[in-house]
Amino acid sequence: MTDRPGLSKGEMEVARVLWSLGSASVRQVHEAFPPDREIDFATVQTYLRRLETKGYVTGEIQGRTRVYTPCVQPQSVIRESIHDFVDRLFGGETLPLVRQLIEEGDVSTDELAELRRLITRLEKQRKPEVQ
Amino acid sequence: MTDRPGLSKGEMEVARVLWSLGSASVRQVHEAFPPDREIDFATVQTYLRRLETKGYVTGEIQGRTRVYTPCVQPQSVIRESIHDFVDRLFGGETLPLVRQLIEEGDVSTDELAELRRLITRLEKQRKPEVQ
DNA sequence: CTTGACCAAGTACAACTGTACGTGTAAAGT
DNA sequence: ACTTTACACGTACAGTTGTACTTGGTCAAG
Numbered sequence: 001m002t003d004r005p006g007l008s009k010g011e012m013e014v015a016r017v018l019w020s021l022g023s024a025s026v027r028q029v030h031e032a033f034p035p036d037r038e039i040d041f042a043t044v045q046t047y048l049r050r051l052e053t054k055g056y057v058t059g060e061i062q063g064r065t066r067v068y069t070p071c072v073q074p075q076s077v078i079r080e081s082i083h084d085f086v087d088r089l090f091g092g093e094t095l096p097l098v099r100q101l102i103e104e105g106d107v108s109t110d111e112l113a114e115l116r117r118l119i120t121r122l123e124k125q126r127k128p129e130v131q
Numbered sequence: 132m133t134d135r136p137g138l139s140k141g142e143m144e145v146a147r148v149l150w151s152l153g154s155a156s157v158r159q160v161h162e163a164f165p166p167d168r169e170i171d172f173a174t175v176q177t178y179l180r181r182l183e184t185k186g187y188v189t190g191e192i193q194g195r196t197r198v199y200t201p202c203v204q205p206q207s208v209i210r211e212s213i214h215d216f217v218d219r220l221f222g223g224e225t226l227p228l229v230r231q232l233i234e235e236g237d238v239s240t241d242e243l244a245e246l247r248r249l250i251t252r253l254e255k256q257r258k259p260e261v262q
Numbered sequence: 263c264t265t266g267a268c269c270a271a272g273t274a275c276a277a278c279t280g281t282a283c284g285t286g287t288a289a290a291g292t
Numbered sequence: 293a294c295t296t297t298a299c300a301c302g303t304a305c306a307g308t309t310g311t312a313c314t315t316g317g318t319c320a321a322g
Binding site: 009012013016078079081082085086088089091094095097098099100101102103104106107109111112113114115116118119122123126127 | 140143144147209210212213216217219220222225226228229230231232233234235237238240242243244245246247249250251253254257
Binding site for chain 3: 005008009010011039040041042043045046047050064
């Protein structure tokens, strides 16, 4: 597969911010952090540098500042992380995780309904003769 | 909360095996590893020692071997890990993860049905006036 | 008794992580 | 021109993690 080294906690945090911004300078990323998350400018800078080394973002000097742009889809990174996580905690089985997630009360009633719809849709999709 | 240091990947791997065994010596844990997972006896030993230091297991000499026993419920550790994971990857939102999990095709049709039942049960539970 | 198997416990060590400081340089304010 | 501001880039450094070797002791087989 894509043979990028995995992302650490902190790198993931920064990557998420950058994904949400699309493309940004260190300062912009730093400022986009939630206010309660105290983190030094230089720390963000280091993370972005490491993300570049690991091949997740590209940085380009524009004027006098360096602008970073993600070069991997969040989707794929997230998918890989999930896979890894499920492997590690549930030996690769998805269902126990899903069960835990929705049983644990972290899912609102509205969301439950939405999930039900999603399941219905998937079931139809898989049984095409129901036309 | 429980102020134990979190578990690393490898530690989690070993902890899971120990949970499944209930209580075991280093060798038993080592042998319980899936055959394709090559890992040194001494490495397992180190992990168990670290798990003990971190307060997740207790070790007791029985005869000439040390027998380790988990002293935290897998449930709570897993719950914490999930929480952490959801925070890091989805900013604390559970639903996107669930969606991803079941959309990604990792859930069989049978499991989908089971999920539906689970959802139904939860919905009833939350709406107790339904007799 | 001697040798080999087996194990506990200590030690090792490079890579990775979280966090940040320091230096130099260039733009912007005075 | 001088000073402050802002940033790039290199460097640092302790803690964690993955992985394992080493030393020294005990039990069992020869």
